[in-house]
Amino acid sequence: MTDAAAEPTHRTDPHDGRVHAKLNWLRAAVLGANDGIVSVAALVVGVAAATTDLGAIVVAGVASVAAGAISMGLGEYVSVSSQRDTERALIAKEREELATMPEQELAELAEIYRGKGLSRETAERVAIELTEHDAIAAHLEAELHIAEADVVNPWHAAWASAASFLVGAVLPMIAILLPPPEWRIATTFIAVLVALAVTGWLSAWIGGAPRLRAVSRVVIGGA
Template sequence: MTDASAEPIHGDDPHDPRVHEKLNWLRAGVLGANDGIISVAALVVGVAAATTDTAAILIAGVASVVAGAISMGLGEYVSVSTQRDTEHALIRKETRELAEMPDQELAELAAIYRAKGLSEATAERVAEELTAHDALAAHLEAELHISADDVVNPWHAAGASALSFLVGSVLPMLAILLPPPEWRIATTFIAVIVSLAITGWLSAWIGGAPRGRAIARVVVGGALALAVTWAIGAALGGVV
């Protein structure tokens, strides 16, 4: 029996290359928001456990937000740029091989389809027809499982990651600054747990994964991070 909650409910055809691009930046966005919530909340809870000075908490929180957003955006840009450069290099290599040794490439394509279970005659016919239609696209899909029209965009991923980190960090900042000092930590804990449950649900929805498991992972991890930083802040605050 399958878990009904694991079924993706995206309205687009999942085989459409545009869906892959949308899911890529949605994934980066959800991860960025999740990181913004946890990292900023953990830092401000640790500081709030050590001191009730609002200015100190604000300075630490703002520094964490700015540094985290830059780090998330830059990290995503570097990672996706590396993937893009690799894909471009593979496309250039395949283009050169098709120009220099078309017969060998045709035989290689037919061999791929024979390995998938087609008869020799059918595999050769499929390879010939696909090559006549678009040789490069046929080889990229069969050999490398990529498309020249679907190369990842590092700017999209970096922008989504940095922006979502900023959006995610707003909640713990408000939760720690708005309530009176005696309610700051408790309010932040509650707000973070609820928001992490939402981002866990979203990440599962995007990937079509079981939602209960995804929510539990992110909530338990976030709660643990808050508890550890609170304990460190309380211990250091008592010493200082």
């Protein structure tokens, strides 16, 4: 009965590859949105401080949005691709070691569990059972703290970053274009603070983190 009662709770615990993927795109999305808000606002405010010509502000803003979205997307793709390649290389190396030196790998796995507080007998038994069940998964988790299902996807990060940059850039663009010239800079500054607060709150809500801390961090940094 205890096992049956515990099973539903265990299913809802976030201990699978979906959490890793979620954190990957959430990080990229928050970074993209924050950059879209701040960088585009900084540029259009700078142009608005130099001229009241709406055409010049629009051209500068659109150029900033296009360049920023492409740059963020490509930057995330390159960065996460490097991480993915490293993870794949580590997995391949672990597979080779398991194939060529299984006894040494089994002893290494047992030693890891001994280091976590298990007795020699228990650690060896755990290592044997985990190896028999899924050797590569056991060693990746214990030695490298990764799983094959958790290898990051660079496309997810790239699209999340580029799309969130575009969304973040919309508000400062609207805020700088709609008000009369004398209110453009002040309105944009206030709009940026609001957008940053919303970004911080949404990221904390999606990630299940404390809201106030996230909002404060994003707003203070962006301001």
